[in-house]
Structure formats: C-alpha cells, structure tokens
Amino acid sequence: MSAALQYFLAGLGIGGIYALVAIGFHIMWSSAKAVNFAHGDTLMLGAVLTIVFLDHGFAMPVAILLSIGVAIVFGVVLERVAIRPFADQAASIGWMLTTIAIGIMLESYATIEFGAFARPLPSPGVDKPIIIFGAGVFIQELLIPFVAVVIVVLLGVFQRRTQLGRAMRAVAFNRVAAGIVGVNVLHVAMFSFALASALGGLAGILVAPVIQASATMGLLLGIKGFAVAIIGGITSAPGVVIAGLLYGIIEKFVDGYISTAAREAVGFSLVIIVLMLFPQGLFGRRELIKV
Amino acid sequence: MSKIALRTAIGGAAVFATAIALGTGPANAAEANPCIGNSGPVTGPAAFGGKSIRMGAEMAVDEINAAGGVLGKKLKFIQYDDRGAPPRGVDNVRRIGLRDNCVAMLGGYHSTVALAMRDPIHEIKMVYVGVIAANTNVIENGRNPNYMFRVSAKDRWVSKFLVAEALKRSPNNKVGIMYENTGWGKGAYPNIQAALREQGTKEVGAETFNWRDTDMTPQLIRLREAGAESLVMWGLDREGNQIMRSLQKIGWNPVKIGAWGFAGNLGELAGKLANCSLIMQTYSWMGKLEPRAQKLYATMQKRYGIKSQKEIRMGSGVANAYDAIHIIAKAIKAAGSFDRQKVYEAMFKVKHNGLVMNYNPAFEQTEERHDAILPDAYKLTAWYDGELLPLEQTPCK
Numbered sequence: 016m017s018a019a020l021q022y023f024l025a026g027l028g029i030g031g032i033y034a035l036v037a038i039g040f041h042i043m044w045s046s047a048k049a050v051n052f053a054h055g056d057t058l059m060l061g062a063v064l065t066i067v068f069l070d071h072g073f074a075m076p077v078a079i080l081l082s083i084g085v086a087i088v089f090g091v092v093l094e095r096v097a098i099r100p101f102a103d104q105a106a107s108i109g110w111m112l113t114t115i116a117i118g119i120m121l122e123s124y125a126t127i128e129f130g131a132f133a134r135p136l137p138s139p140g141v142d143k144p145i146i147i148f149g150a151g152v153f154i155q156e157l158l159i160p161f162v163a164v165v166i167v168v169l170l171g172v173f174q175r176r177t178q179l180g181r182a183m184r185a186v187a188f189n190r191v192a193a194g195i196v197g198v199n200v201l202h203v204a205m206f207s208f209a210l211a212s213a214l215g216g217l218a219g220i221l222v223a224p225v226i227q228a229s230a231t232m233g234l235l236l237g238i239k240g241f242a243v244a245i246i247g248g249i250t251s252a253p254g255v256v257i258a259g260l261l262y263g264i265i266e267k268f269v270d271g272y273i274s275t276a277a278r279e280a281v282g283f284s285l286v287i288i289v290l291m292l293f294p295q296g297l298f299g300r301r302e303l304i305k306v
Numbered sequence: 307m308s309k310i311a312l313r314t315a316i317g318g319a320a321v322f323a324t325a326i327a328l329g330t331g332p333a334n335a336a337e338a339n340p341c342i343g344n345s346g347p348v349t350g351p352a353a354f355g356g357k358s359i360r361m362g363a364e365m366a367v368d369e370i371n372a373a374g375g376v377l378g379k380k381l382k383f384i385q386y387d388d389r390g391a392p393p394r395g396v397d398n399v400r401r402i403g404l405r406d407n408c409v410a411m412l413g414g415y416h417s418t419v420a421l422a423m424r425d426p427i428h429e430i431k432m433v434y435v436g437v438i439a440a441n442t443n444v445i446e447n448g449r450n451p452n453y454m455f456r457v458s459a460k461d462r463w464v465s466k467f468l469v470a471e472a473l474k475r476s477p478n479n480k481v482g483i484m485y486e487n488t489g490w491g492k493g494a495y496p497n498i499q500a501a502l503r504e505q506g507t508k509e510v511g512a513e514t515f516n517w518r519d520t521d522m523t524p525q526l527i528r529l530r531e532a533g534a535e536s537l538v539m540w541g542l543d544r545e546g547n548q549i550m551r552s553l554q555k556i557g558w559n560p561v562k563i564g565a566w567g568f569a570g571n572l573g574e575l576a577g578k579l580a581n582c583s584l585i586m587q588t589y590s591w592m593g594k595l596e597p598r599a600q601k602l603y604a605t606m607q608k609r610y611g612i613k614s615q616k617e618i619r620m621g622s623g624v625a626n627a628y629d630a631i632h633i634i635a636k637a638i639k640a641a642g643s644f645d646r647q648k649v650y651e652a653m654f655k656v657k658h659n660g661l662v663m664n665y666n667p668a669f670e671q672t673e674e675r676h677d678a679i680l681p682d683a684y685k686l687t688a689w690y691d692g693e694l695l696p697l698e699q700t701p702c703k
Contacts, residue, residue: 018527021556025521032520123349131353132571132619133544144555151523151555226520227544227575231351235518271524275514276487 017149022267024147028156028225030263034163035218036240037247037255038170039211044249045187046207049102049110051093053118055237057212060086060121061219062228063129066136083216090212093117094205102204118233125230133232138224155224160260162221166214167252183207187250242282246289248299258297337644338409338432340379342367342634343402345395345423346414346438348387351544354570355415357610358620359437360385362627363412365605370631376638383631388414392422399423403430409644410435410634412627413456415620417441418489427453433650435634437626440464440565441493445676455653455669456677457630457662458622459566461490463681464586465497465538466504468563471584471686472536473505475561475703482534482560483512484525484549486541486567494540494565510534515545522552529560536561543568546583547575554579570619573692580689582702587685588662589625591618592695599661602628616693622662626679629660633668633678 036054043050051057061082068078097117101109140155174180185193186203194200219228226232239262247258262282269281289297344363346356360383367383375381384406388394395414402411403426411427413420413436420439424447427434436444436456445456472481483498485491495512502508511532513525526549529537537560539549546568553559562583569587573580592615595603606612606624618624634649636656641648656668663683669676690700 018524021523021527025523025555029520126349126351126353131347131349131351133351133547133575134571135547135575135577141551146557151557153551153555226518227547229351229544232518267521267524270521271527275516275519275525279516 018271019268020148021150022271023264024150024152024156026264026267027160027260028152028263029266030260031156031160031163032218032222032226032236032259033239033243033262034160034256034259035166035214035221036236037244037249037259038163038166038252039215039218040241040244041249041252041255042170042207042211042214044244046183047094047098047102047204048190049098050114050241050249051090051098051208051211052111052114052237052241053093053121053233054211054215055233055235055240056118056121056125057086057089057215057233058219058222058236059125059228059230059233060089061216062136062223062232063125063219063230064216065220065223066134066228067129079220082220083213086212086216086219087209090208090215091205093212094208098208099201099204118237122230122233129230131230133227133229136220136223136228141224153225155221159221159225162217163256163259167256170252179203179206242286244296246286246296248293248296250300251296251298254296254298338646338649339382339407340376340638340644341382341384341406341408342631343398343406343408343411344383344385344414345388345398345402345411345419346385347390347416348385350389352390352415352542354619355438355623356385356387358618358623359412359414359627361606361610362437362624362629363631364609365602366628366631366635370635376635377642377644379644381631381635384408388416388419390414390416390419392416392419395419396422396426399426399430399432399434403427403432408432409638409646409649412437412630413439413444413458415439415623416490417444417461417493420444421489424449424454431650432646433634433637433653435630437630438620438623439490441490442497443493446673448673451650452673452676453650454676457633457660457668457679458626458677459586459588459679459684460677461494461565462497462500463677464565464684465494465501467586467681467684468538468565469498469501469505472538472561472563473507475563476535478533478535479505479507480510480533480535481507482529482532482537483509484522484529484537484539484541485512485514486545487514487516490567491540498538498540509538515541515548517542517545519545520548522549523556526552526556526558530556530558534560536563539564539568541565541567543570543572543575546572546580550576550579550583566620566622568689569622569687569694573689573694576689577692581691582700583689584697584702585687585689585694587687587694588622588679588683590685590687590694590696591615591621591624592687592693593699602661625661629658629662629665629678632660633658633665 064082097113144151243259247255348356386398410433417439440459442462637652640652658665668678688702
C-alpha cells in the first residue's frame with residue numbers, strides 16, 4: 016500500500032512538472048498555431064537566472080521577478096524573430112527549426128556562462144519530506160501540480176472575463192475572422208508568447224528545487240511537456256494538465272511494477288496509441304478547416 | 307559553372323588524387339607533430355570533466371616545456387569538444403590523428419565515447435591514453451597491437467574495490483546495485499556481479515536509472531524490500547542527488563558507496579543527505595597536500611581562478627591527465643623520435659614517479675596492464691558537509 020502511494024505521490028510531482036510545461040505549449044498554440052520548441056529552455060532560463068541573481072546578492076523575491084522578466088523578454092523576442100516570419104506563410108514549419116536552433120544556442124551559452132554542473136535552488140519545500148501513510152513526498156512536489164491547476168483556473172477566468180483574454184480565444188478560434196473584427200492578431204500572439212514564457216520561467220523556478228537547475232534541464236522537460244500537450248489535446252488547458260498528471264503517475268507505476276528501463280517505451284507507446292484513437296488528443300477540440 | 311571555376315575544381319581534384327596515390331597525406335608521415343590531442347566534453351553537462359583534463363594536461367605540458375620540451379621541441383596540447391557524443395569523439399580522433407598529426411591523444415570523460423574511439427585509433431595507429439573514462443573494454447578490447455592505454459581507474463578493478471568496501475560494512479553481505487542506464491553503467495554491472503561472485507555472494511537486487519531521472523523511490527523500495535544493507539552506486543552527481551533525496555523520502559539509510567561519477571558536486575546538491583556517501587577516487591586534492599601537489603594547486607588558483615580546494619571538480623581527472631602527459635613525454639624521449647610506432651613501443655619502457663602513484667613500470671605488454679593505475683592506489687573518500695574528503699579526515703566509517 017505505501018509503495019503504491021509512494022509511486023502515486025512521486026508521479027503527481029513529476030506529472031505536475033509536465034503539466035506546467037504543457038500549459039505553455041497550449042497557450043502558444045492557441046493564438047499562433049505555432050509553438051516554441053525552446054520552451055523547455057525557458058524553464059531553464061527561469062531556474063538558472065534565479066540562481067545567478069541570488070549569487071549577485073539579490074533577495075529571492077527580486078531574483079524570481081527578474082528571472083521571470085527576462086523569460087518574458089525572451090518569449091517576445093523569440094516570437095518576433097523565430098515564429099512570426101515563418102508562421103504567416105501557408106503550411107510553413109520553419110518555426111520548428113528556428114526555435115529548436117535557438118534552444119540549442121541558449122543551452123550552449125548557458126553551459127558556458129553557468130557551468131556544466133547542476134546547482135540547487137534553495138527552498139523550504141525540499142528540506143524535509145512529509146510522510147503520508149508511510150510514503151514520503153516533498154511539499155514542493157505537491158506544490159507543483161497545485162500551481163498547475165491554479166494556473167488553468169486563472170487562465171480560464173482571464174480568457175472569459177477580460178478583453179485581452181477574449182481576444183485570445185477569438186484568435187484561437189479563427190485568426191482571420193478575429194483580425195477582420197478588429198483584434199490585433201499579432202499583438203495577441205506576442206502577448207501569448209510573453210504569457211507562456213512567464214509561466215515557463217515560473218515553472219523552472221518551481222521545479223528547480225526538486226530537479227536542480229542546470230543548463231541542460233530544459234531538453235527532456237520540453238520534449239515530455241510537448242508529448243503531454245499532444246496527448247491531452249493542445250487546444251484544451253485542463254486537458255493538458257490532466258494528461259500531464261496522468262502521464263507522470265503512469266511513469267512511476269511502470270517504474271515501480273515493471274522496470275525503469277520500460278518507462279520511456281511504455282510512455283511513448285501510449286502517446287502513439289492515444290493519437291491513433293484520438294487524433295486531436297484526449298480532451299482536444301477537433302479543428303475544422305473550411306476551404 | 308564558369309570556365310575558371312571548372313578548371314580550379316578539376317585542378318584541385320587532380321592534386322587531391324595525386325596526393326592520395328602517392329600517400330603523401332600527413333597520416334603517413336613518419337614523424338608526427340609534437341602535439342598531444344584530447345577529445346572531451348568542453349560543453350554540455352559533463353564539461354567539468356573536460357576542464358579537469360585540460361587543467362592537468364596544460365600544467366604538465368608547461369612544466370615539460372619550461373624544462374626544454376621533448377627532443378628539443380615544445381609540446382602542444384590541443385583539446386576538442388565531443389559533448390559526450392560518440393560520433394563527435396570519432397571525428398575528433400581523426401582531426402587529431404590525420405589533420406593535426408599529433409603524436410598521441412588523451413581520452414575524455416565518457417566511456418561510450420571512448421568505446422567508439424577504439425576503431426579509428428587503431429586505423430590511425432596512434433597511442434591513446436585514457437584519463438577518466440573507466441569502462442574495462444576500452445582497454446581490454448582484444449586487439450593486438452593494442453594502442454589503447456589508460457592512466458585512470460578500470461571499472462573491473464573499481465568494482466572489486468567497491469564491493470570489498472561494501473561487504474566490510476554489510477553484516478549479512480547483502481549488497482544492492484544502482485547503476486545508470488548508459489554504456490558506462492551497463493559496462494560496470496557485470497564487473498560488480500563478478501566481484502560479488504568472487505567474494506562468494508551475489509547482489510540482492512540490481513536497479514537502473516536514466517540521466518535526468520527525478521525520482522528513484524521505486525527502485526530503492528525494491529532494494530530495501532530485498533534486504534540490501536549497502537548500495538553500490540554507479541552514476542553521476544545529478545542522479546546521485548535524486549538517490550539521496552529518494553532515500554530520505556522512503557526513510558532508508560543504507561551504506562552508500564559509489565564510483566567516482568559522484569565526485570563532482572553531489573555534496574553541494576544533496577547537502578547533508580550526502581554525508582558519509584563513500585566515493586572511490588584515484589586522487590584527492592583535499593586536506594594537506596604534498597609539496598608537488600601544493601605547487602600545482604597554486605598554479606590552478608593563479609591560472610584557472612580556482613578559489614578553494616573543493617572547487618577542483620573531478621580532481622582525479624586533473625591528476626590522471628597530469629601524470630599521463632608526463633608518461634607520454636617520457637615515452638617520446640625513450641623512442642628518440644615522434645614516430646608514432648616507436649612511441650607506442652616505448653610506452654612499455656616508461657617508469658615515472660607520478661602524482662597518483664609510482665608507475666614502475668607504467669604499462670606492461672599484457673592486455674590487463676595497459677592500465678597504469680593499480681587498485682592499490684585507489685582511495686576511498688567521503689562526502690561530508692559539502693566537501694569530498696579522504697575518509698580518514700571525516701567521522702564516517
């Protein structure tokens with residue numbers, strides 16, 4: 016019993032990390048029909064820069080705000096130079112390559128400046144595990160899925176109650192029609208990338224105490240986060256969070272009851288099966304293209 | 307294509323074909339250049355390994371050149387980045403051996419890269435001296451002549467060393483194994499099993515983990531339920547930290563004894579959780595240093611901005627690379643030439659009183675003794691309050 020609970024709690028923590036990354040993909044896709052494949056590196060920026068600012072004597076809250084600020088600037092610039100020139104062209108997938116390239120460059124630069132070692136980001140959430148029916152978990156690990164759920168709720172409220180949020184939904188529904196009725200589609204896309212990057216930076220800061228900050232921390236998280244976004248249905252924010260949490264829990268149960276070596280094989284097989292059965296993802300909306 | 311461009315292309319092709327036909331490429335030159343190459347991780351998560359090799363090698367090259375060089379020529383050290391990727395390592399061997407025409411090369415950090423280098427090294431017939439990557443089969447590869455040498459640990463010997471230390475601390479001889487799912491970890495696993503068999507026992511369980519795994523509780527729960535009293539661990543710092551944190555989560559504190567992949571910054575990542583985790587090394591820069599090491603440490607402070615002894619990451623790599631360069635230089639002197647074949651033959655004549663041990667001789671003409679550092683020179687160190695200290699300088703047992 017305690018072993019199963021242990022796997023569940025560990026999976027919840029990891030799934031929460033995937034969910035946070037996947038929310039960023041959802042936001043970007045919804046408004047720009049393109050994603051930043053360097054989004055994993057946005058997490059890295061948030062985590063690594065927080066440590067750098069702490070090293071320079073800034074207080075933790077200031078370091079966090081500054082890091083998120085840099086992540087926002089990164090998202091905006093990336094949208095302008097690596098997405099917009101390519102996403103406007105019909106059937107263009109040039110943005111895939113440009114964002115991957117920027118991610119690789121960013122990772123290499125971070126390795127040179129930050130160093131190759133992972134470093135801890137201090138947090139009271141990982142000082143001591145709490146024990147629940149014999150299973151141990153750090154508060155930080157529980158905080159991550161909780162924040163993911165809160166973000167989805169707030170995002171829903173924002174999209175329904177604010178003008179900018181409604182504009183995001185309109186662009187997500189139909190870019191051309193939204194443009195015709197006066198929505199500045201380019202500004203909405205830029206805002207979406209800024210928002211996704213802010214959340215990416217925050218996610219990096221939240222997960223760093225658990226997984227440590229390093230120049231290379233973003234790669235796998237980005238891949239898994241994107242996989243989760245696809246399974247959940249990239250058009251559905253609650254969908255990607257649920258898929259993230261489920262994916263994390265399934266991974267840990269495979270680790271626990273089959274083997275660690277089987278984890279990735281089982282996980283990515285699930286991705287393929289889900290996509291065969293639900294091409295739009297588990298909770299995604301089927302997108303209609305009128306010709 | 308313009309006529310001029312066409313003529314240039316045809317001319318270039320003709321020169322190239324003639325050069326091949328006459329065999330005048332640099333690879334066939336009898337005398338190699340007075341340089342020693344290295345392919346290691348200069349960027350990527352293991353860049354500290356590449357830096358440790360560079361520090362040790364450059365300090366040795368500087369000493370040799372200050373004393374007049376080798377056979378009247380100044381030695382040069384050239385490092386290329388492989389980022390831990392085998393194809394890049396193979397490419398770098400060819401750059402070092404064919405383009406730079408170096409007399410020898412040092413190996414890098416990753417065993418997977420070193421394993422991939424065996425073929426190009428033997429095609430070029432250039433002496434390779436590994437200074438970190440410890441996979442047994444890098445050196446014991448069945449080739450004759452065997453151009454692969456090593457001034458570093460050998461996993462088969464390390465396994466025996468770690469198993470012996472683990473059994474000393476396990477009242478009922480119950481040892482569990484945790485190893486990373488890479489060429490290095492998979493290569494070491496049969497070595498650990500064999501070492502346990504030699505001691506008349508076998509592991510109670512063996513578990514794997516992947517790079518960047520963030521939780522190891524399932525594996526550790528299985529090992530705890532199998533009754534393990536001690537864990538022999540084979541991996542790197544980042545995953546070592548997750549092992550420590552997962553042990554804390556499940557409330558288990560077995561004896562932890564690991565290979566030197568945990569000698570980087572495990573203590574910084576895991577803090578007190580890593581206390582008394584025992585790590586094998588070939589050299590420690592901590593505590594009181596002998597005069598020669600003290601001088602090298604002063605050089606590292608001045609030249610590489612090292613502020614304290616604990617900032618020397620993968621210190622064994624620094625010492626191994628330092629000794630390896632001196633051994634190669636002595637082999638060139640003994641050969642009396644920069645001819646690669648003569649240098650290869652002279653490698654077996656070298657005796658050297660090095661930083662890690664007294665190599666007497668460094669190598670012998672058996673496959674097993676292409677490894678210079680003998681198990682007697684292995685040291686047990688322990689993480690304690692963020693520092694990796696010689697065991698006797700800690701309260702750990």
